Amino acid sequence: MLVQCHFSVSTPGRGILNITDEVAALVAQANVTTGLCHVFLHHTSASLILCENADHLVQRDLEAFMSRLVPDGDDLYQHTYEGPDDMPAHVRTVLTSSFLTIPITANQLGLGTWQGIYLWEHRLRSHQRKLTVTVQGE
Structure with missing residues (x-):
């Protein structure tokens, strides 16, 4: 089975936004027991990262390092x-x-305990960011 969905995220400007719930919801809707979830960001001034999801200071420190x-x-x-x-x-x-x-394992994202999916906005002003999620599996 192959399912492809699109969604947008409005960013407030530079910073790291957790988009795990949005991606997980699309995976659940796809009803794929075992497979892969591919998330693609359609922009050249923002990025996607897997990051620590328990302490917001990790994202702050990453931004400080990148700055x-x-x-x-x-x-x-x-x-x-x-x-x-x-x-x-x-x-x-x-x-x-x-x-x-x-x-994807058991119809869920196979993330580690402390992992989350984040959109990292690199521009100072707000932007509307488009993403494509492709779910493939059985």
Whole structure:
């Protein structure tokens, strides 16, 4: 069986949003006992990550680390069409990922105890982000 669904997430600006429940609901609707869930983000200035879901400080620390690694407004960047966070957002996406593949077991996402699926917005202002979830299995 192959099921594909789309959904959008409105981000408030730079930060990490938990989208595990949205993806899990689509997997449950697909009624696949064993298979794979592929989540794809249709953007080049945001990303998807599997991350610790028990302590929100983990997400804050990741953002602090990324801000130090890829600062906004660096003179190195020539691509600044949409502002000082434009090229840094693209670099952040390249360093992370725009897709995830997660196993499905017993009609549920096969995540670890402390894992969650997160959309990481790299732009400073809010955006509407489109995702495609493809569920394949039996």
